[in-house]
Amino acid sequence: MAAEAPATREAPWPVALMSEKVAGWIDRLGQVWVEGEVTQWQVRGGHVYGKLRDLTQDATVSFTVWRSVAQRLTAEFKQGDRVIALVKPNFWVKGGSLTMQVFDLAHVGLGELLERLERLRRQLQSEGLFDEGRKQRLPFLPGRIGLVTGRDSDAEKDVVRNATLRWPGVQFKIHYAAVQGDRAAAEVTAGIRALDADAEVDVIIVARGGGDFQNLLPFSDEAVVRAAAEASTPIVSAIGHEADRPLLDEVADLRASTPTDAAKRVVPDVGEELAGIDQARSRMSGRLSQLFSHETDRIAQLRQRPVLASPDRIVDDRAEELVRWVARGSELADRAIVDRASALAETRARLTALSPQATLERGYAIVQLPTGDVLRDPAEAPEGTALRVSVVGGKLGATSTGPEA
Secondary structure, eight states: OOOOOOOOSSSSHHHHHHHHHHHHHHHTOEEEEEEEEEEEEEETTEEEEEEOOOOOSSOOEEEEOOHHHHHOSSSSSTTTOOEEEEEEEEEEETEEEEEEEEEEEOOOOHHHHHHHHHHHHHHHHHHHTTTGGGOOOOOOSEEEEEEEEEEEEEHHHHHHHHHHHHHHHHHHEEEEOOOTTTTTHHHHHHHHHHTOOOOOOOOOEOOOOOTTTTGGGGGGGGHHHHHHHHSOOOEEOOOOOOOOOOOOOOOEEEEOOHHHHHHHSOOOOOOHOOOOOHHHHHHHHHHHHHHHHHHHHHHHHHHHHHHHSSSSHHHHHHHHHHHHHHHHHHHHHHHHHHHHEEEEHHHHHHHHSSSSSHHHHHHOOOOOOSSBBBBOOEEEEEEEEEEEETTTEEEEEEOOOOOOO
16 A cells, blocks of 8 residues: 555655556557657667667657567668557666567558658649759859768769869868768758858769668758758759659759769869860961961962052152143143133234224224213204214314204
8 A cells, every 4th residue: 555655755656666657657558550760770689679760850769679579570671761660668667768669560661652752842843943944053163062971982982083083173072971861861951051151162962872762762851952952052963873863853953873973074074174275276276377378378469469569660650640641731731822822812803803993093083972972873963062083093172063964
């Protein structure tokens, strides 16, 4: 009865009693199916000791698969597998620890994983994260390459070796991350964000050396995909696979089939670039030589022209022409003067013949009235009219005696 009494400060329970009560409470929970990711799988003496992690929350429990159950399992299991397990909580009184005793264990069906992945794919696609228009162009020659990959991995070696062979001066900033298992998604996400925040990094490669479908699931994690979509630095996905396409491939600015392919597509080949420069130089040199040759020939042709071969010839030719024109001008001028003199003489002769003086010289006289008008009719000079008579020798006055009958 004392054991059933509530524990108080004055009458506390023994540790064993409390442990037994906890064990009893936990034992009444019974068996339950749970889903999670295997983060630890160790076999000792035929028994399996491991840990199971929640797929979305930070929650982990230990589990035990006794030899009798492990021998009945038909599938192979390892760290990183997503599983469903029939477990019963078991509190170990002596050690004070809680573990899950596994009675059945199976991989999560591939169809279910694919369905979840397809739902996430459709959601991200509807948000426009896969649109080609939002993808960035890679720089021609990145000054520094950011690399998210596993420590001492083949992927790291392939990228660094091939990039260095292609362009010896290339520099890297490497962020090591788990590339499978429960920590992979969070660490890859952190690596992308850290390298994107580095102003010296011009492009980011996320590399892994291939793997099966389940091992590649972290690269379809929503946090990883959104971190890549939000990055202002171009992202290259180099997961090293062909058949499977994690969602990172869809949102990345460039998908490379392997880490080696990523190095070749991100860094130009120095030999090819030098060869291209040599070809360009050769084409420019040939074009300039052709241009110079053409211009030299054209100048030679111009120099062979008479005006350039004998520059004074044009002056001589023009001088002779000028002399001819001067002579011709003088001749025409003399002829024009003679013609004008002859015409003037003729005009003078006509004027002389028609002038009043000539008439007077022939014995005629001009009679003028006092008004100065020439007398043409005798009636204009009645008797007594004063007249002025002009003769060749001069003028004289007269008085009219009137018209004669």
